[in-house]
Amino acid sequence: MNLPADHIRLLFGLKLRQLRIDRGLSVSELAQQSGLSISYVTEIEKGRKYPKADKISALANAMQVDYDTLVSLKLSKKLEPISDLIRSKFLTEIPLELFGIDPSDLLELLAEAPAKVSAMIRTFMDIALSYNMSVERLYLTMLRSYQELHDNYFPDIEADADRFLNEFSPSTGAASPQPVPEALLNNLLKTRYNIRIDYFDPLTHPELVSLRSFFRPESQTLHLNAGLTAEQRSFILAREVGFQFMNLKNRPYTYSWVEVDSFEQVLNNYKASYFASAILIRRDVLVARLSELFNRDTWSNEDFLQLITDFESTPERFFYRLSNVLPSHFGVDQLFFYRFNHTPGQTAFQLTKEMHLSRQQGPRSIVNEHFCRRWIAWTILQELQFLQQNKGFDGTLCRAQFSEYADSGQQYLLISVAHAFQPHFQQNMSVSMCFAVNDTLKQKMKFLAPPHDVRALTNIPFRIVNQTCERCGIFDCRERVASPSVLQKKRQFEATKKAMEALR
Structure with a gap:
């Protein structure tokens, strides 16, 4: 693989630094023995300079290694993860500036603390391998963060x-x-x-x-x-x-x-x-129609569904367009979006897309745990399955729900739309947008404005929820599908800590 010049400089600097440390030399000692200045050796180790052949020979002689060994791009076992990173597409293909990262700063970080960064990179790689994370999935995760x-x-x-x-x-x-x-x-x-x-x-x-x-x-x-x-x-x-x-x-x-x-x-x-x-979905038209909808005294699932129909849009595309204009034109930026797929007759629900603009608590993808079945995103799929199997229903459902976390008390307004998805696969899909109930949301949505209490609104059901069954302390929950194993381990650990304190 042909590496960019700055990556070759970094590899050489990392290797020089590791060899120097392995031989117990300080920067000043290496500089003195090679006849180079301290500042120049420092610039080399940070990947900012690549020495000429005569200076490489002087450095090799000072550390008693062959010239070819020093210029080889092969790093020691300790630095292999960094070598893998540099040789991968990450540094050359990911536009780090999109995330506010100067590529030169990242290279300097690698040079300043290679062992610690190497351990961190190895950890990330092991996690990715453990969960079978493909390069494509990594790219999509980075896009979502962007x-x-x-x-x-x-x-x-x-x-x-x-x-x-x-x-x-x-x-x-x-x-x-x-x-x-x-x-x-x-x-x-x-x-x-x-x-x-x-x-x-x-x-x-x-x-x-x-x-x-x-x-x-x-x-x-x-x-x-x-x-x-x-x-x-x-x-x-x-x-x-x-x-x-x-x-x-x-x-x-x-x-x-x-x-x-x-x-x-x-x-x-x-x-x-x-x-x-x-x-x-024209921005100006959508903003005008949303303003009219939000200015009503009551919420209507049917009117919201009609709005999607008026724009001749799929529910997913409409929700995604909402995520563009709500933060920018209404100041409603504490929200998240997700999509679930469900095969009728099965108990599993697959989270197939998510995006979180909210930095607060909210349902996220968690491996090997069962999402709380009290959220409307799941119950609407169960309702759709019932209507399809018993009533011959082939349309689209819209439901709203107020959800309050049992642990934190944080409240959300959730709007969910479900319909048949890919009939040849016999799957249904729900797409949902969830809004943190705060002062901004109450100002923008008239039906939430004081003195309204979300618990008292008759046209939107209210439910206590949690994140997953494994983390939930609502022990009389009829929807529970797994024991609260994570919560029990957490409480056991807290009890152990208290017992240790008591012994003191």
Whole structure:
């Protein structure tokens, strides 16, 4: 692998420093014995300088090692994790500046405390291996962190979407959603970007059933799954327009299962998807409609569901667009979003997507534990299963709930929508957005404003909840599916500490 010059400098500096320490030499002693200045040796060890051949020879002689041993890029066992990191795609492909990290600062940190950083990196790698974390999953986790850092609102992409709408689909009024017509998207792809659109039948190509689309750059062809709904099809076409309109060259070619080679592809896929949502759900119209909905005296599940229908959107895309505008235009930034999949007849629920803008307590993905079944995100799936099996229901449900954590007392307003997802897989899906009940939320949502008490609202049920069964102390819970093993261990540990204190 050809490494960048700064990485080679760092590897050389780390190796020199470790050899010096192994031989019990200080920086000044090595400088004196090699005939170099202390400051120059320090710059080498920090990866800022790479010495010329004569100076490398002087350093090798001072530490009694061969020239070739010193210039070899192979590090000692202690530094292998750092070597693996430097040789991996992480430092070359992850745009660290997106997270406010100067790459030179990271390299300096590696040089300053290589043993400690090496141990930390090895720990992270072991955790990733233990939970079978793929590179793709790591990229998606980093993307989610990037979204959360920016409250999932990106003015530059919003500006691109506005520029597109002004040019191709100007609004005729703030009261009407008027999504960009599918015909317009089709026409733009064909005439402006010379992209051919073709359809494949998942029934005759069952190996492609999980794909909604894939793009073949060599023939400039966008292949669409013929079984897509109108909403799904419009989004994929808008996403492809986003790639072209924003000139995002390094991109994945598949959707919704995304095969990627780099973090840049994941990031560009997100940018194109954000753009698609922004042109299909206009920001100004959404803000106006939400303001009207929030200004009502009572909450209506049916009106919220109608709002999604008016925008001709899927529930998931609508919730995600909410996560863009609520923090930026309403100041409601203590929220989180998640999606669960459920196969009717089974007891397991799979958390398949999550994003947390709230820094407070909230349900998160926890390995080998069972989520509290009192949250509306699960009960709505159980209700949907019952209606499908007993009433022939094939529509969409919307439910709201106030949830209060049994331990902390933190209250949340949760809005959840459930519907059939991928009928050929016989799965249902719920998407939910959860808002921390605080002063900001009460100011924005009239039905929460004082003197309203969330426990007393008749049209929104109130429930005491927890995070997982394993951590929950509500012992008379009818929904419990596992013993409170984590809580019991915690209490046992606290009892042991008290007993030890008593012995003193």
